[in-house]
Amino acid sequence: MSADKDAMTTSANDLVLDLPGVIFQFHRRQDGHMHFSYLEGGGRALATLDRRQLAIDAGGLLEQLTGEHYPSIMAALERSERWQIPLATRFRLTFPDASPYWIAISAKPTLTDGGCLWRGMMVDISDQVAEEQRLRKLCDTDPLTGLPNRRKLMMYLTHQASLSARHATPLAIMMLDIDHFKQFNDRWGHLQGDQVLRRLAKHTQRSFRCEDMVARLGGEEFVVVLPLTTLDQSVALADRLRHSVASCDFGTGQGEVTLSIGLAEYRAGETLERFIDRADQALYGAKGTGRDRVSTTP
């Protein structure tokens, strides 16, 4: 028999060991007991799993390995069993001292006397998820400063505004703009201008708590979202930032960079456009009354 023919007649049992994932049969009894009655395949994740334990009782180990994803896996099993629809979900497997694996699972349910049996496969999608995360970060990040961009800002602000409206908690935003930046660029050059934008981004981020988001709206305009902060509190924070920036050397000497800052506190029910516009109007108020100042009014 030729080598080609040998390769074609390889049995399914041999093939399964070389799969880049696993095929399985998983049973859940009505009393909640779960086990894998079959689990074979290749791939990095399977090598680290305690298959003997999973064959006897999978519940504890699954809960331990999937952590915060465990409830959503259980909910997906529940839906699949109740409606007899294919199980299709993804989850993270976490092992001590190793990076987590992302696994996609796809299986067909069959009702049995004592519960439900799923037959299907699990595939390691860690590389794909890492790529998705890289692309998402790229979509959400301003390339010059590394700060969240307008898209990310709007998503965060939408979430914070809804929390503020639901819990009646304060939410403020700070709109900041470098004064006479055109003159700065003209005098020191565009590259030095870029350097100022990068350093100001870092400086501003370091000045706030991690739940406050500093984003670049575009040009020399930045926004800081301040959850659980009233207008009065935001005035104090803005003044502190303004003073620290004015006394900082961004590479061309102290006092070369100053900020005008506009502030607004969210009013439940108003649109985000209106909220941002009020902060913008306040910023124009600060520009119109001399710059290097903080304003809450147009």
Ligand SMILES: Nc1nc2c(ncn2[C@@H]2O[C@H](COP(=O)(O)OP(=O)(O)OP(=O)(O)O)[C@@H](O)[C@H]2O)c(=O)[nH]1
């Ligand atoms: N270096 C650099 N400059 C930028 C960037 N984005 C916008 N600018 C410059 O920022 C300047 C903004 O100018 P203006 O809108 O006239 O505002 P301004 O000169 O700061 O004046 P006021 O805001 O009224 O104090 C323009 O010269 C833009 O070219 C950037 O990414 N890098």
